[in-house]
Amino acid sequence: MRDDEPCQVGVMVLDDLTAQDLRQLEPLILKSASPWIAVGDASNMEDxxxxxxxxxxxxxxxxxxTDILRLTILLEHAAELSRLQHIEREQHGLLVLDDEDAQEYEFVGTTPVMWQLFKTIRKVAAVDAPVFISGESGTGKELTAQAIHERSARAEHPxxxxxxxxxxEHLIQSELFGHEKGAFTGAQQRKIGRIEAANGGTLFLDxxxxxxxxxxxxxxRxxxxxFIQRVGGLQDVSVDVRILAATHVNLELAVEKGRFREDLYHRLNVLQVNVPALRDHSEDIEILARFFFERFSxxxxxxxxxxxxxxxxxMQRYHWPGNVRELINRVRRAMVMCESRLIRPEDLGLERRGFNRHxxxxxxxxxxxxxxxxxAALGRNHYRVNAAAKELDVSRVTIYRLLDKHDISRTPPEEVRFS
Ligand SMILES: Nc1ncnc2c1ncn2[C@@H]1O[C@H](COP(=O)(O)OP(=O)(O)OP(=O)(O)O)[C@@H](O)[C@H]1O
Ligand SMILES: [Mg+2]
Known part of the structure; x- marks a missing residue:
């Protein structure tokens, strides 16, 4: 088994485990997403x-x-199965983060653009430089920031x-940097700012x-x-946080217009992650809609x-100006409003007609x-032409011809750019 893969198989020794114990263990075992082997005999099965x-x-x-040889063989088979399941989850875009609230941070996407995003998240999570996350409103910028944090060495910290x-405006300074007692009227005690509170962890400046x-x-500064200085304080306080920042406005334009400092822009913009608009991975709409249907069931x-x-x-044809957030809202509302067995366009607040102009x-x-x-085949096969050709049951030459025909690059898009 490779070192960089998570623990693959769980063994549960039934011994004196009661139904009550098992009930408590059930959610943990389900969350581990690994095959489990139960060791015990028929007496454990009466209840x-x-x-x-x-x-x-x-x-x-x-x-x-059971003799050790048999158990070893069984464990190897289960590890093989687990490895396959792991690859399947990675390739089909379910990035489940090892967090208490893993459900909250589940990222869904099965298309090459999303696969690329997951890959970028893993790459930038491995280093400590600031990351600038761009993307339209509701695309998943905050989810991306959480995913980077959860996969980074700072994951155990806030x-x-x-x-x-x-x-x-008048509150931001003390909210970010904190203040000392008596710094201003109403500052009855020292307050630790958000930057300091995130010490050791990650601060996401949305x-x-x-x-x-x-x-x-x-x-x-x-x-x-x-170092930071709390409002009303003279002392420099050392703080170790990683900064992630996001915006849905064009920051380069804001720099040009003098509304955003160029030096700060360059400081924050060391690594970039762009979260795609929903309409740019419309093949994910159905799986996302079903995912939220389950979540709010x-x-x-x-x-x-x-x-x-x-x-x-x-849904497939709609333009989704509000992206995934809008999809969640429409699905959730439809689930409450719908009076039939299946959700119809009008339950989603979407017109049946009007999307078909072209x-x-x-x-x-x-x-x-x-x-x-x-x-999709290239994405699933990490841009390996042989594997994609095999999957699509065509020759390598055909793949190269199609790449030229559709003007698709032979290498994956550049996901991480260093400035
Ligand atoms: N690929 C995805 N899979 C599952 N959930 C997603 C995905 N993308 C976004 N979401 C969910 O959509 C909602 C909006 O995402 P998020 O808040 O991260 O977007 P945002 O880009 O920060 O939006 P805004 O610009 O409005 O702040 C969240 O509930 C998030 O969990
Ligand atoms: Mg946001």
Whole structure:
């Protein structure tokens, strides 16, 4: 087994485990997403609840007196299965973070652009430089920041997010840097600012473009010296945090217009991650919609089973200006409002007509399908032409011809740029 892979197989010695113990272990085992082997005998199976849990959780069951050779073989088989499941999860875009609230941070995406994003996240998580995350509103910038933190060496330390646009101007200074007792009227005691509170961890500065110019100076000073001064304090406090920043506005333009300091821009912009708009990976819409349907299934009527074909088609064609956030809101509302078995376009607040202004010709449909299939196969196979050719059952020469025809580069897009 390779060192960089997580622990692969779990062994559960049933011995004196009661149904109650097993019930408590159940969520942990499910979360581990690895095959589990139960070691025990028939006496552990008398209680129906125990039987249900063991049957549900285990990949195999062996008696306690099994010889070591048999157990070793079984473990090897389970490890092989786990390795396969791991590859499957990675390639099909479910980036499950090893966090307490893993559910919260699940990233869904099965397309080459999302695969690229996951790869970039892993790369930038391995270093400690500032990262600048760009992307339209609702695309998953904060989720990306969390994912970087969770995969970084700072994962055990705090992750703090501050929306620089949401705080009133007079409060930002003390919110970010803290203040000393008596620093201003109402400052009855010392307050630790968000930068200091994130010590050891990661600070995510959301909507950094909205940070007032005078605070940009203070932030730059912190980034250069790694010291802060609380408002009303003279002491330099050393703080070790990694800065991630995001904005949905064009920061280069803000620099040109003099609204954002160029030196700060360059400090923050060492590594870049761009989160794609939903319409640029529209093949993910269906899987995302089903994912959120599951996530909010406790809020729906029991008769509601899923999405109608028309709803899926209409979602596919819609432009999604609010991206994944808008998709979540529409699906959630539809789940509450829907009165039939399947969600219809009108439950989503989307028109049945109006998306069809440009009808694609059959030739265009074919071309698009060919390009999409090619990109998806390349993505799944890490741009290895041989593997993609094998999967699509064509020759390497055909793949090269199609790459030229569709103007697709032979190497994966550059995901990390150092400035
Ligand atoms: N690929 C994805 N898979 C699963 N959930 C996602 C994905 N992308 C975004 N989300 C979810 O969509 C919502 C919006 O994401 P997030 O808050 O990260 O976006 P944002 O780019 O920071 O938005 P804004 O610009 O409005 O601040 C969150 O609930 C997030 O968990
Ligand atoms: Mg955000």
């Amino acid at each position: 129906p609840e125990q039987r249900r849990i063991i049957a549900h959780l285990s990949h195999a069951m062996v008696p306690a007196d 992750f703090h997010a501050i929306n620089c646009g949401a705080l009133p 909507e950094i473009g909205d940070l007032p110019l005078e605070l940009q100076v203070n932030l730059l 912190f980034l250069e010296t790694r 406790s809020e729906k009527a029991s008769g509601l089973k899923g999405f109608s074909r028309e709803a899926l088609t209409v 009808h694609m010709t059959l030739e265009e449909v074919r071309e698009k399908a060919e390009r999409d299939a090619l990109l």
